[in-house]
Amino acid sequence: MSILQSGTPNYLKTINKRKVLQEIIEGDNLYSRASLAKRLKLSKPTISALVDELVEEGWIIEKESKKAAKRGGRKPVHLVFDKQFKYTIGIDIGGTSTELAIMDLDGGLILHRKIDTQDGLKKDFILLLVNEVNAMLEDKNICHTKVLALAIGAPGITDSDQGIVMEAPSLGWLHYPLKREMAEHFPFPIYIENDVNMAVLGECWKGAAKDKSHVxxxxxxxxxxxxxxxxGELFRGGQYAAGEIGYMITNKDQASQGFESVFEGYGFLENQVGGPSIVKQYQSGSATKKENAEKIFQKAIEGEALAAKIINEALDHLAVSLINVAALLNPECIVLGGGISKSGHWFLPKLQARIEHYLPEQSRTTVMLTKLPHASLLGTTVLCMKKHALLSS
Known part of the structure; x- marks a missing residue:
C-alpha cells in the first residue's frame, strides 16, 4: 500500500485506508464492512470504497462466515488480512550464530536457517547472507516482488537511520555500512536495527510483553x-546507544582493578555474565575444557561447587543491573532472553527477591522470561510492517 505525503490531494484517503488495514490486522474481531465502519466512525460508502481497493490490491480477502446471521438471511462476509500476500525476510546476526528466516505478515515462520557467524566472517560475509537469502526464496518459490522488505538485527551500536553498524565488537565491525552492502543485491527495502531492539519489538507484539507500553x-x-x-516506541538514545548495559559497572571495586575482556570492546557487565565469560571462568578453575555456559548452569543447579560459585556471582551482577534499570526506567516488566533464559526457572525467584528487597514498591517490576524462540526474527517482521504502515505505531 503506497503512503503519500501530507498536503497531497489523496492524503486523507490514504490515512483512512491505512486505518482500515491496521484495524483489520490488529483488531480482536472479525469485521464486516458495516461493523468496520462503526468501529472507525467512517461512512459505509467510504469504508466500502477503501475495502474494495484493499481487496483489489491483495491485502484483504473477503470470506463468508460459516455461521448464518442470528436473524437468518445470508451469511455475513468477514474481512480477513491475507498474511501471505507478502513476505518479510529477517536476519539476526549474533556473535556466535546468524539466523535467517522467511516469515509471513503474521510472523509465521515459513523457512528458517542458521549459519556460523565467526566462520562466515572469515569469508565474504555479505555474499554468504545474500546467497542464503536467495536460496531460501528459491526453495519456497517466492519471487522478489512478493517480499515486503528485509530487516537485519545487528549486535552493537547501530545507526538505524543510515543503516550503519557503528560498533560491533563481536563482529569486528566499526562504522560498517551494512544497509548499503546488502542493498546492492536486492530490489526491496532493507532496514537495519540493533538486534535486541528487534527482539523487544517481537516481545511487545506476540511475546511476554504483549500489550505493554513500557518494556x-x-x-x-x-x-x-x-x-x-x-x-510503545523504541528508545534509541541520542546516538543510537541506549540500552548498551553491557558497559554497566555492577561492582566498582572489581572494575577499578581492571579486567580482561573476552572480546575487545566488551564492557564490564558482559565480562561477568556473558556466556564466553562464564565458560572462561569455569575453565580456569576446572580440568574440564569443553563445557558451554548452558552446561555450567546445569552443573550449578545440580550443586557442583565451582559452577555454583561462578553462576551465583554472575547472578549477583545481573541482579544489580536489573535493580538499576528498574529504578531508572520504571518499566512494566523486564524480560530476560538469550541462552540464560533456559535456566530461568532456577534463578528467576532469586532475581525477583533482590528487586523487591532493594526497591520501593512503586519502582518494583516483574522479571519475566521470553516466550519466543525467535524474538529478534519476529521483531524484523514488526519493523518491516511498521515501516510500511501495516501496524500502528
Whole structure:
C-alpha cells in the first residue's frame, strides 16, 4: 500500500485506508464492512470504497462466515488480512550464530536457517547472507516482488537511520555500512536495527510483553544487550546507544582493578555474565575444557561447587543491573532472553527477591522470561510492517 505525503490531494484517503488495514490486522474481531465502519466512525460508502481497493490490491480477502446471521438471511462476509500476500525476510546476526528466516505478515515462520557467524566472517560475509537469502526464496518459490522488505538485527551500536553498524565488537565491525552492502543485491527495502531492539519489538507484539507500553528486554548470550520501549516506541538514545548495559559497572571495586575482556570492546557487565565469560571462568578453575555456559548452569543447579560459585556471582551482577534499570526506567516488566533464559526457572525467584528487597514498591517490576524462540526474527517482521504502515505505531 503506497503512503503519500501530507498536503497531497489523496492524503486523507490514504490515512483512512491505512486505518482500515491496521484495524483489520490488529483488531480482536472479525469485521464486516458495516461493523468496520462503526468501529472507525467512517461512512459505509467510504469504508466500502477503501475495502474494495484493499481487496483489489491483495491485502484483504473477503470470506463468508460459516455461521448464518442470528436473524437468518445470508451469511455475513468477514474481512480477513491475507498474511501471505507478502513476505518479510529477517536476519539476526549474533556473535556466535546468524539466523535467517522467511516469515509471513503474521510472523509465521515459513523457512528458517542458521549459519556460523565467526566462520562466515572469515569469508565474504555479505555474499554468504545474500546467497542464503536467495536460496531460501528459491526453495519456497517466492519471487522478489512478493517480499515486503528485509530487516537485519545487528549486535552493537547501530545507526538505524543510515543503516550503519557503528560498533560491533563481536563482529569486528566499526562504522560498517551494512544497509548499503546488502542493498546492492536486492530490489526491496532493507532496514537495519540493533538486534535486541528487534527482539523487544517481537516481545511487545506476540511475546511476554504483549500489550505493554513500557518494556525492557535484556538478552544474555555472547554479550549482553538491552532493548527499551517507552510509551510503545523504541528508545534509541541520542546516538543510537541506549540500552548498551553491557558497559554497566555492577561492582566498582572489581572494575577499578581492571579486567580482561573476552572480546575487545566488551564492557564490564558482559565480562561477568556473558556466556564466553562464564565458560572462561569455569575453565580456569576446572580440568574440564569443553563445557558451554548452558552446561555450567546445569552443573550449578545440580550443586557442583565451582559452577555454583561462578553462576551465583554472575547472578549477583545481573541482579544489580536489573535493580538499576528498574529504578531508572520504571518499566512494566523486564524480560530476560538469550541462552540464560533456559535456566530461568532456577534463578528467576532469586532475581525477583533482590528487586523487591532493594526497591520501593512503586519502582518494583516483574522479571519475566521470553516466550519466543525467535524474538529478534519476529521483531524484523514488526519493523518491516511498521515501516510500511501495516501496524500502528
Amino acid at each position: 525492557v528486554l535484556i538478552t544474555i548470550g555472547t554479550g549482553v544487550g538491552c532493548g527499551i520501549v517507552i510509551n
